[in-house]
Amino acid sequence: MRIRDEAKEKLIREKALEMIAKQGFEGLSMQKLAKAAGVSPATIYIYFKDRDDLILQLCKEEGTKMIEATFDGFDPEMHFEEGLSIQWKNRCRYWIENPMSGQFLEQVKHSPPYEAFFGQDKVFPRLMGHFMANAAARKEVIPLPAEVYWSVAFAPLYQLIKFHLAGKGLGNRGPFLLDESKLEMALALVLKALKP
Amino acid sequence: MNSTVTNEVLVFKTNIRYKKDVSKIMPLLESDNRVMEWNVDQMDVDNVLRIASDELHPTEVITMIQTAGYFCEELPD
DSSP states (O other): OEEOOHHHHHHHHHHHHHHHHHHTGGGOOHHHHHHHHTSOHHHHHHHOSSHHHHHHHHHHHHHHHHHHHHTTTOOTTSOHHHHHHHHHHHHHHHHHHOHHHHHHHHHHTTSHHHHHHHHHOOHHHHHHHHHHHHHHHTTOSOOOOHHHHHHHHTHHHHHHHHHHHHTBOSTTOOBOOOOHHHHHHHHHHHHHHHOO | OOOOEEOOEEEEEEOOOSHHHHHHHHHHHHTOTTOOEEEEOTTSTTOOEEEEOSSOOHHHHHHHHHHTTOOEEEOOO
């Protein structure tokens, strides 16, 4: 019998997350991971069946964390404006506080293991579907194809977060900090565009 | 610290690379009731054979895999 060492397992997860975040799936080999985590390759296989299993578990863990953060304090019955505002703040906080997790999700979002996780998740489609259906029924938002809606509703936010994480804005304008007033400024414009 | 108990895990570096190779060793492992669980990591360069078993000794696995015509070396914990 063997005792699982959860601290070791956590360290392996953290290092694997970092490797994928920085170099994608190709950047992850069990040998390199073992070296980075300071364990033997055999130790990794105590906790994970194989490379695919490790990747799938990371997708599940990170995806779940992101979804929980996104819907913190959110209610699908909310007015469109209030709901979108909460989501902006939640997403902003999550991405800025967990840059490595964010980078990881960017790398994996169109991959089969992540799509497998996201495909069976019930929370996101239920809450978002309900929220959007309410907003449409109450005529709080103009009807748009999903991709057009998403691009207007969230892409500006993610671009601002990118500027913030890079620590600098356009050209040589020096440091950029995404504070609450800039966030509100952009959100107001997005709401203006999406309201009938 | 939280900890749970699992089966002993034996880990070997092999050259069991393709599906046809896996299907060659499959009957050997499936017919041994000391093997609780096994798989080969075909996505990694070391083609790691992982066996969960409390009774099997690493040398027995090495002999078994070598008899089937494959390279097999224990990876130390």
